[in-house]
Amino acid sequence: MMAAWVQRGFGGPDVVSREEVRVPVPASDEVLIRVAACALNRLDLLQRESALVGGFRLPHIAGMDIAGIVVASGGVEGESLLGQSVVLDPVVTCGACAWCARDLPGFCPTLRTIGSSRDGGFADYVTAPVRNCHLYDAESLSAVDMASVPVASVTAWRGLLGAGKLEPGETVVIPGAGSGLGTAGIQIARARGARVIALASGSDKCMRARELGADVAIDRSAGDWVGAARAETSDLGADLVWDHVGGAFLQQAIDACAIGGRVVMSGTTAGNDSTIRNTSIFHYGRTLIGHGGYTRHDMQATIEAYLCGKLRAVIDSVWDVTALPDAMARLESGNFFGKIVIRSV
Numbered sequence: 001m002m003a004a005w006v007q008r009g010f011g012g013p014d015v016v017s018r019e020e021v022r023v024p025v026p027a028s029d030e031v032l033i034r035v036a037a038c039a040l041n042r043l044d045l046l047q048r049e050s051a052l053v054g055g056f057r058l059p060h061i062a063g064m065d066i067a068g069i070v071v072a073s074g075g076v077e078g079e080s081l082l083g084q085s086v087v088l089d090p091v092v093t094c095g096a097c098a099w100c101a102r103d104l105p106g107f108c109p110t111l112r113t114i115g116s117s118r119d120g121g122f123a124d125y126v127t128a129p130v131r132n133c134h135l136y137d138a139e140s141l142s143a144v145d146m147a148s149v150p151v152a153s154v155t156a157w158r159g160l161l162g163a164g165k166l167e168p169g170e171t172v173v174i175p176g177a178g179s180g181l182g183t184a185g186i187q188i189a190r191a192r193g194a195r196v197i198a199l200a201s202g203s204d205k206c207m208r209a210r211e212l213g214a215d216v217a218i219d220r221s222a223g224d225w226v227g228a229a230r231a232e233t234s235d236l237g238a239d240l241v242w243d244h245v246g247g248a249f250l251q252q253a254i255d256a257c258a259i260g261g262r263v264v265m266s267g268t269t270a271g272n273d274s275t276i277r278n279t280s281i282f283h284y285g286r287t288l289i290g291h292g293g294y295t296r297h298d299m300q301a302t303i304e305a306y307l308c309g310k311l312r313a314v315i316d317s318v319w320d321v322t323a324l325p326d327a328m329a330r331l332e333s334g335n336f337f338g339k340i341v342i343r344s345v
């Protein structure tokens with residue numbers, strides 16, 4: 001048996017409780033991982049309130065960003081991983097369909113995501129296919145740092161480089177600078193050689209965004225961020241605006257964009273419906289770009305960027321797994337900078 005945080009209904013914190021459940025058994029192409037650390041994501045909160053991802057079912061164990069040690073293998077394929085430290089790509093696919101063959105795992109008909117549509121890392125153990133395991137050197141990198149990497153960083157990587165095709169010397173606007181997406185995005189854009197205008201709420205987060213490498217940090221709570229961003233570009237607008245917010249933010253992103261510039265649409269945290277002025281696109285020759293699903297190549301490249309030190313983990317706080325409700329409350333408060341991570345005790 002093992003301890004796990006099990007969700008048995010929808011609603012507030014009390015629908016999740018710490019229980020004794022059976023240790024999962026890995027399939028023949030899977031391994032069993034003892035969870036060392038697991039980072040929180042907003043989807044963990046959202047799915048506590050309602051099922052959002054196809055395939056979600058109760059009871060559910062959340063936690064998508066997992067680092068740990070391989071302790072058992074379901075077949076010969078995983079035996080070489082025994083005893084190794086791994087960080088998991090949470091997207092589990094068949095590996096054989098036409099979409100998998102095109103490296104578009106997000107469209108695989110059997111897609112399941114560890115921690116959102118199959119059991120995740122808020123538990124002592126989790127199973128994952130061998131091909132979802134990425135090795136890291138536990139001597140030089142901590143499980144907490146590695147657990148902070150996959151979901152947010154690959155989303156930023158995909159949004160800025162894959163979909164946005166950010167080029168050196170371009171100016172990019174990155175909202176939500178204190179979120180996992182923001183802290184990863186600022187670093188990825190800087191490493192690409194772009195000029196970064198970060199958006200954050202409050203002077204403290206703005207200061208930390210600048211410390212992380214943002215050239216400019218605009219306090220969204222101070223009012224007209226579009227005007228402030230345009231002023232920072234001599235009123236030319238940004239070459240790329242990364243909209244991982246959605247809702248009413250989309251029109252603001254378009255308005256902050258240069259003539260001929262691009263807006264990448266990567267998220268809907270502020271709502272799935274946006275109203276935009278058509279002229280703000282066609283008159284100015286701007287382009288709206290859909291984020292799409294990340295590829296396995298995106299994930300590999302993102303993790304390698306951390307392994308070689310090109311990017312670094314930004315950790316808001318670390319909590320013992322027994323304090324998961326407190327960690328979730330911090331996520332819900334919005335009062336954090338970087339990833340919130342739980343570690344096993």
Ligand SMILES: [Zn+2]
Nearest residue numbers: 094097100108
């Ligand atoms: Zn497939």
